[in-house]
Amino acid sequence: MALDRPLRSNWLNETIASRRSDWQTWLQNTYPKRATFDAAVSIIRKGGVNVAPRGVVVVFTPELMAWLVAGIKMLRKYGCKLPIEVWCFRDELSDVNMRTVEALGEEEMLVSVRFADETWYPMSVGRGVEEKGYHIKIVALANSGFENVLMMDCDAFAMSNPEYLFDSVEYIQFGALFWPDYWRTTDNSPVWEWMDQPCVDEREQESGIMFVNRRRTWKALNLLWYLNRNQEIRNWHNFLNGDKDMFRFAFRAAGTPGYFIPHLVAPGGFRSSRIFCGISMMQHDIEGKLLFAHINLLKGHHKLKFTKENNALSLVKRYKPMPPSTIKHYWDHAIGTGAILFSHEGFYCIDLLEQNIDGLIRFIEEYNLADDFKEFQNDIYDNLI
Secondary structure, rough: OOOOOOHHHHOOOOHHHHHHHHHHHHHHHHHHHHHHHOHHHHHHHHHHOEEEEEEEEEEEEEEHHHHHHHHHHHHHOOOOOOOOEEEEOEEEOHHHHHHHHHHHOOOOOOOEEEEEOOOOOOOOOOOOOOOOOOOOHHHHHHOOEEHHHHHEEEEEEEEEOOHHHHHHHHHHHHHHHEEEEEEEEOOOOHHHOEEEEOOOOEEEEEEEEEEEEOOHHHHHHHHHHOOOOHHHHHHHHHHHHOOOOOHHHHHHHOOOEEEOOOOOOEEEEEEOOOOEEEEEEEEEOOOEEEEEEOOOOOOOOOOOOOOOHHHHHHHEEEEEOOOHHHHHOOOHHOOOOOOOEEOOOOEEEEEOOOOOOOOOOOEEEEOOOHHHHHHHHHHHHHHOO
């Protein structure tokens, strides 16, 4: 089982062509007349927002309040001193929780709450009716007070201080860092035609973690806003499963570069009844060291099932690397790889496939997370399990 995808036949060729022409015309004729990055920053500053060269943006939903607090505390524990913006919709945060969040900050390391549905923003977007609110990330990136942003979902956790990636050669050269997902965009998806892009057999983007220089990517951020500006268009492009992969296509359509981390996402999880259950997307830094755990398949508290010795995040599985001589493009790392989602003992799990895919069998290795990240493993157990 993979992610459910709508049928291509649900979208008429004429409609796709019309939608494509719409954004292309807007990008060519209207975007040049819109507020520049500096003009937008001036509006944000006048609105009382803390403006800084670098910062962390976290988007959250109210049911994950404990995860938000834990993630911020762990960032500080591991040495990250950057200011933090916490983004949500106004009706999602009580006054008590707002005070709890802001109390996590200090004078030199502010933690501030930003509401995504403010109408005075340079690029404002409404909440929508009965929507999951995935577009909040686009609103947050477009209207943040930080020029350089580490964007994280509130169930994504840094395993060490990630600030150094702002100074990496790749970030300085490209202005954005993106991470891979397990899945590939099918060749019959409407997105290729809609965004006027050639079909490429590559991994989709995982949007739970991003590094973005907003000044250098301002054109792409404007296009992202335009493609998500109201509920009607968001409902139309639901073949992208919310914000998922929207960044990859909008950046390319705008001609804005971005660097994709060339290391496959690895599932992290536990073994029960001899079955491996992956509950986290383990993401690497540019050199291949684990840096983030996006724990998106474990919700609630499970201390009756797990202990510190038998932790919910105790094992990591990964494909053995391809020989360097076989790698010509970054997506070549994904040849012969695949994943499967399934239920096991009340948990929703993911695991890697070890079978003939693309005419190749890739072998899998497994190791203990505690070998290199015992402190992080304990922090996850103490705060979340």
